[in-house]
Amino acid sequence: MTTLADLKNQQGEIREMTTALLNLLTPEQQGVGTIAQVTHTLLCDLCDKVNLHLAEEHKGVFPELLSHGDQSVQNMVWGFINNDKPLRVEFKDYQQKWLRNCEYAVSTDFIRETKQILETLEERMQLEDSKMMPKLEAAGMFATA
Numbered sequence: 001m002t003t004l005a006d007l008k009n010q011q012g013e014i015r016e017m018t019t020a021l022l023n024l025l026t027p028e029q030q031g032v033g034t035i036a037q038v039t040h041t042l043l044c045d046l047c048d049k050v051n052l053h054l055a056e057e058h059k060g061v062f063p064e065l066l067s068h069g070d071q072s073v074q075n076m077v078w079g080f081i082n083n084d085k086p087l088r089v090e091f092k093d094y095q096q097k098w099l100r101n102c103e104y105a106v107s108t109d110f111i112r113e114t115k116q117i118l119e120t121l122e123e124r125m126q127l128e129d130s131k132m133m134p135k136l137e138a139a140g141m142f143a144t145a
Contacts, residue, residue, distance in 0.1 A: 024038070027111065072135070079131075
C-alpha cells in the first residue's frame, strides 16, 4: 500500500532532480559533452520517476480516495486525474522529441522546452503539496505502511 511517506519521498526525489537539471540547463553547461550526457541521463531518470509517481497515484492512492465518503476529497481526486491527462501527454511528447533512442541534441529549443517541462512538473508537485497532501493527512489516509 502506498503511504504518505512514499509519496513525499517520490516528490522529494523529483524535486531534487528538477533543481539539479535547472542548474545544468545553460548553453555553457550544455556545451560540455560530459555535462550534456549527465543532463540527458538525469532527464531520462526523471521521466521514469515522474511516470512511476503518476502511476502509483492512479493505482495506489486515487482509487481509495474516490471511495472516501468526503465529497471534497473525491472532487480533489478528479481534479488531479483530469490534470494528469495533459501532463502525461506533455511528458510523452517531450520524451519522444528530445529523449528518444538515447539521442541527445543540445539547442536553445531543447533548453527552453526542458525548462518548461520542469516548471510544469514543479507546479504539479506544488499542487500535490497544497491540495492533496493536506487532505490525505487530515483524513488520516495512507499514514501507515
